[in-house]
Amino acid sequence: QQPVQSPQAVILREGEDAVINCSSSKALYSVHWYRQKHGEAPVFLMILLKGGEQKGHDKISASFNEKKQQSSLYLTASQLSYSGTYFCGTEIAFNTDKLIFGTGTRLQVFP
Amino acid sequence: NAGVTQTPKFRILKIGQSMTLQCTQDMNHNYMYWYRQDPGMGLKLIYYSVGAGITDKGEVPNGYNVSRSTTEDFPLRLELAAPSQTSVYFCASMTSGSDEQYFGPGTRLTVT
Known part of the structure; x- marks a missing residue:
């Protein structure tokens, strides 16, 4: 039931882009994204709802593909x-x- | 507002000992959660509560107990600690109608 994320790790130079995927074997109603800095608690970034639009703020955005049950x-x-x-x-x-x-x-x- | 506070920050237990991890929030949130995070892994839900007097099991409840007598407090009890319970424990809270969980700073527990 646990969603699978890919890749497991990414190394970037400042200014480069990255895409992180989250896939589920079950039909999803929503996907929530959090970021955790080393040694700290997770912090909420955004939520994607089924049937909703792509979201984002600043240079971080996300989408939800209901057919694939995947968020990026x-x-x-x-x-x-x-x-x-x-x-x-x-x-x-x-x-x-x-x-x-x-x-x-x-x-x-x-x- | 202090947000979500957890005590203690660190604890070392011997096998078979018991302890209570404290979690308090001052935001009047009705939802509260306990997660464990093993090294390099994601968050696993232990127990959660949708309001005072109501608790329910999450993904990994075995070896733990909770209570929710007030809106503010959601203590997690470990009975007969085992090495498999070595982890970082996070408490979180959320208000009804919101999608954002607020996390506490965590408790690092080692069972030896």
Whole structure:
């Protein structure tokens, strides 16, 4: 049931782009994206709802492909501050009140 | 607002000992969650609560117990600690109608 994230790790230079994918074997109602910096707690980035549009703020955006049960997180023109581990959390139905998190994608951005 | 606070920050337990991890939030959130995060892994839901007096199991509840007597507090009890419970434990809270969970700083637990 745990969603699968790919790739497991990404190394970038500042200014480069990255895409992180989150795939589920179950039909999804929503996908939530969180970022966790080393030694810190996860922080919410955004939510994608079934039937919703692509979302984003600044240079981080995401999409949700209902046919594939997959969400993709797009990081463009990466900054050093983007470094961390990105997790997707999936919800299989409306109002289940709980998320199943993926194993994470570790992103490192170097100058 | 302090947000979500957790105590202790670190703890070492011997096999078979018991302890309670404390979690308090001052945002009047009705939803609260306990997760564990093993090294290099994602978050696994242990227990959650949708309001005072209501708790439910998550993905990995065995070896743990919770209670929710107030809106603010959601303690996690470990009985008969085992090495497999070595992990970082995160508490989170969320308000009804929102999609954002707020996480506490975590408790790093080692069982030897």
